[in-house]
Amino acid sequence: MIPFNKPYLTGRELHHISEAHARGQLAGDGHFTKKCNTWLEERTGCHKALLTHSCTAALEMAAILADIQPGDEIIMPSYTFVSTANAFVLRGGVPVFVDIREDTLNIDERLIEPAITSRTKAIVPVHYAGVGCEMDTIMAIASRHNLLVIEDAAQAVMATYKGRLLGSIGDLGCYSFHETKNIISGEGGALLINNPAFAERAEIIREKGTNRTQFFRGQVDKYTWVDIGSSYLPGELIAAFLWAQMEESDLITASRLKIWNDYHESFQVLEEAGRLRRPVIADDCVHNAHMYYLLLADLAERSAFISCMLKRDIRCVFHYVPLHNAKMMIASHLPPALLPVTESVAACLVRLPLWIGLNHDLVIEAVLDVSNISG
């Protein structure tokens, strides 16, 4: 059976973990955490990077930093992972869902301005499949209306928009190192602080609402409870693991791109025959091969595709149940959102296995075979 995902190991993870053990400091913000934070700062050009224990944690920190109050509205796509919305809902915020573009499946920037009200606090672009949203337009809208931009760049590590790393463009950016992402530590994430105004408070929120980080830098002579916060920092073992992945990040991206490009070339004939639609990469974007998806005609065709692939021992999977249709939103009694592109994509999209070490020729062969039979 070819699984949908298989975490890639560089072979250096255990070496770094044993070094962390030998150093004798296993809590957060030690040697390896600092290496990872510095790598992120140097790579992305962000003002400050802070490792977190997940992208969810980074989004929660962003919601606190954005000072979300009950009733504040946050504009985001519905076609995303629950944490994009949940981080704000935890603070009493109300997600306002807008539809996605038919080409990139990212938030449709033309629909953002009409969704802004006097309660709107922030825009959360999600870079689906590691392909950048229309960030220039989004940043211009945000500055016209005095809104924050928090990038959910969970899938977008190492991908760029107009030469800038995704996650480094908005006020804040959130990365994931979950084992299903490109660069991994099992569970893991980072908050990128691009707007320096948030840097000091971010350290405090991450350290349980204390100024412990300033204390360790010698800026204050004792540390104490100064703000709300939680424990958002990973231990050193996670950071040591992650460092091995960061060291190999260019190779990881290149290996994934090779598979992605082979898929893309091989399925061109199917697109030309009108059988399916392949991903669209916006001109201004360099993606990171986080995901390869196909858009089929409808739900029935997708179900048939998934089961035909499974018969060939290849596991393909659909993606999000749109958040505006989820049980949690229905229970909130907010007026239902009408998001036709989101609903169509949710029904028609299927993701193919994409991992380092995959014999992707087998997948290509099966997709070509299945697509001919089902037509």
Ligand SMILES: *Cc1c(COP(=O)(O)O)cnc(C)c1O
């Ligand atoms: C994976 C993912 C998350 C959550 O990441 P975790 O590190 O698992 O918390 C959030 N948003 C998007 C778009 C994701 O793909």
